[in-house]
Amino acid sequence: MKKILQLALGIITSVGGFLEIGSVVTAAQAGANYGYKLLWAILLGTICLIFLVEMSGRLSAVSKHTIVDATRERFGFPFFSIVMLGIVAVAFLVLVAELGGIGLSLQILSGIGFRWWAIPVSIAVWLLMWKGTFGLIENGASLLGLVTISFAVAAVKMHPDWGSAAHGLLPTMPGDGKAKYGFMAVSILGASISPYLMYFYSSGAIEDKWDESYIPMNRIIAGFGMTFGGFLSMAVLVAAALALQPRGIDVEKFEQAALLMTPALTHWGFYLFAFSMLFACLGAALEISLAIAYFFAQGLGWSWSEDLDPSRDARFAFAYTIIILLGAIPLLFGIDPIKVTVMSMALTSATLPLAIVPFLFLMNDPIYLGKHRNGWLSNSVVAIVILISFVLAIISIPLEIIGG
Amino acid sequence: MPPKRLLVAPLVILFACKPPTPAEQMDSALSWVATARMAGDAWLRHTTPDKYTREILELCQQTLLQLGTKLLKAPVPGVDTASLDNLLTRSRGHIAQMAALVTAKNSPGFRQQLDSLISDEVLVKQFADSAESKQ
Numbered sequence: 279m280k281k282i283l284q285l286a287l288g289i290i291t292s293v294g295g296f297l298e299i300g301s302v303v304t305a306a307q308a309g310a311n312y313g314y315k316l317l318w319a320i321l322l323g324t325i326c327l328i329f330l331v332e333m334s335g336r337l338s339a340v341s342k343h344t345i346v347d348a349t350r351e352r353f354g355f356p357f358f359s360i361v362m363l364g365i366v367a368v369a370f371l372v373l374v375a376e377l378g379g380i381g382l383s384l385q386i387l388s389g390i391g392f393r394w395w396a397i398p399v400s401i402a403v404w405l406l407m408w409k410g411t412f413g414l415i416e417n418g419a420s421l422l423g424l425v426t427i428s429f430a431v432a433a434v435k436m437h438p439d440w441g442s443a444a445h446g447l448l449p450t451m452p453g454d455g456k457a458k459y460g461f462m463a464v465s466i467l468g469a470s471i472s473p474y475l476m477y478f479y480s481s482g483a484i485e486d487k488w489d490e491s492y493i494p495m496n497r498i499i500a501g502f503g504m505t506f507g508g509f510l511s512m513a514v515l516v517a518a519a520l521a522l523q524p525r526g527i528d529v530e531k532f533e534q535a536a537l538l539m540t541p542a543l544t545h546w547g548f549y550l551f552a553f554s555m556l557f558a559c560l561g562a563a564l565e566i567s568l569a570i571a572y573f574f575a576q577g578l579g580w581s582w583s584e585d586l587d588p589s590r591d592a593r594f595a596f597a598y599t600i601i602i603l604l605g606a607i608p609l610l611f612g613i614d615p616i617k618v619t620v621m622s623m624a625l626t627s628a629t630l631p632l633a634i635v636p637f638l639f640l641m642n643d644p645i646y647l648g649k650h651r652n653g654w655l656s657n658s659v660v661a662i663v664i665l666i667s668f669v670l671a672i673i674s675i676p677l678e679i680i681g682g
Numbered sequence: 683m684p685p686k687r688l689l690v691a692p693l694v695i696l697f698a699c700k701p702p703t704p705a706e707q708m709d710s711a712l713s714w715v716a717t718a719r720m721a722g723d724a725w726l727r728h729t730t731p732d733k734y735t736r737e738i739l740e741l742c743q744q745t746l747l748q749l750g751t752k753l754l755k756a757p758v759p760g761v762d763t764a765s766l767d768n769l770l771t772r773s774r775g776h777i778a779q780m781a782a783l784v785t786a787k788n789s790p791g792f793r794q795q796l797d798s799l800i801s802d803e804v805l806v807k808q809f810a811d812s813a814e815s816k817q
Contacts, residue, residue, distance in 0.1 A: 389736075533741055540724045
């Protein structure tokens with residue numbers, strides 16, 4: 279009975295915690311520019327994520343190691359430090375984007391500019407981390423994030439053409455504007471396949487004391503949770519395709535995206551969008567802060583657990599304190615969180631090989647996984663992810679830096 | 683990676699890295715006029731709060747000002763720059779009026795400005811289509 283409840287909670291929180299500023303902004307931009315044509319990118323990203331999350335949980339349940347632990351142990355500290363540098367730098371940018379997303383949500387609700395929210399938001403996130411437990415962070419914010427289901431309600435209420443939507447699940451190339459279309463696909467994939475989620479999930483499995491008996495549950499949570507989450511991303515794209523594209527509106531600023539649900543849900547649409555983004559970004563900010571602190575603590579051999587009193591894992595608590603405070607600084611200077619989001623999605627793509635190549639070695643190592651090693655299907659999917667991430671990196675970085 | 687893709691990827695990068703063309707800037711201008719119209723419609727239907735509506739209308743106005751300046755510096759081939767500038771200036775005026783009328787909670791006046799903006803939107807679209815066809 280306890281496992282059934284955990285399973286239900288796991289799926290619900292995966293759905294509630296799926297969307298964040300990157301996935302919403304990229305899906306809204308894609309829908310506003312290309313209608314249903316980029317649904318395939320969300321589908322592909324979601325399939326990749328299902329496999330990666332399942333593997334992350336399986337590694338922890340079987341080996342009792344987090345990905346970070348196992349990477350350091352298997353490849354040694356010098357290699358691990360390179361991985362850490364890349365992953366932490368990008369995760370930090372994503373954290374800035376999420377803190378900015380909370381600030382922007384509060385801005386459209388209150389009329390007070392997002393930069394004024396930078397410090398209060400950071401303190402609130404830090405307080406939740408300091409006082410909260412892993413369960414609160416994993417489940418609390420994600421349960422609030424269930425408000426994001428309103429995107430699906432709005433999409434259905436706008437009566438999409440299901441045939442055209444189904445057609446969008448197959449990759450196609452537009453007649454013109456191929457470069458912009460390619461970049462949008464790259465951004466969506468970067469937003470979907472986030473390494474921090476793997477690190478958070480594998481650390482969570484250790485926090486929750488998973489063992490091999492959790493493998494079936496892990497598979498179901500990863501499969502159903504990520505699939506339903508992927509549907510929510512698709513709903514954002516469909517809503518944008520129906521509400522914004524016919525009017526010729528592109529999503530360059532957060533304020534434009536706030537109109538997304540108003541045609542379907544009237545004044546509820548505005549507030550549901552604001553609260554969806556507020557809770558989605560809050561959940562993501564908590565998870566990323568925790569993932570970065572886990573990375574440092576596990577990589578450097580510190581004592582760590584979100585369930586411990588901060589006095590018992592002081593360096594771990596110090597790590598997230600500093601990270602959250604540093605995350606507020608760019609926002610205080612008025613850096614546009616949407617630009618940070620776009621940049622961080624591209625850099626996420628660049629760091630995927632760094633995260634996934636060693637992960638693939640681990641997932642095939644009998645010392646860690648014994649008979650639960652990857653099969654051909656998992657290996658093939660991971661290999662495809664590496665290939666996609668490589669292509670993402672070589673295309674998206676120049677686009678971002680030179681100003682595509 | 684297939685050799686064809688290896689050739690295509692740098693071309694895609696080169697193509698995408700050029701600064702926005704005047705036609706793309708025209709599309710952006712149209713997008714911001716359309717945003718102001720959608721925000722205006724939403725306010726009249728009482729679906730968005732006053733503060734947000736004012737904020738987004740001011741954002742539309744500022745962005746159109748920046749785009750207008752850029753379009754003056756790099757004129758769109760085959761488009762009468764003076765007419766385009768007049769049109770964008772007029773649209774910005776309607777949007778500024780709308781923002782002020784939100785504060786005054788003057789719905790009839792707001793609707794009048796919105797109707798004028800809708801007429802301007804049709805003309806901006808014609809300019810955008812013309813710029814795209816000449817690209």
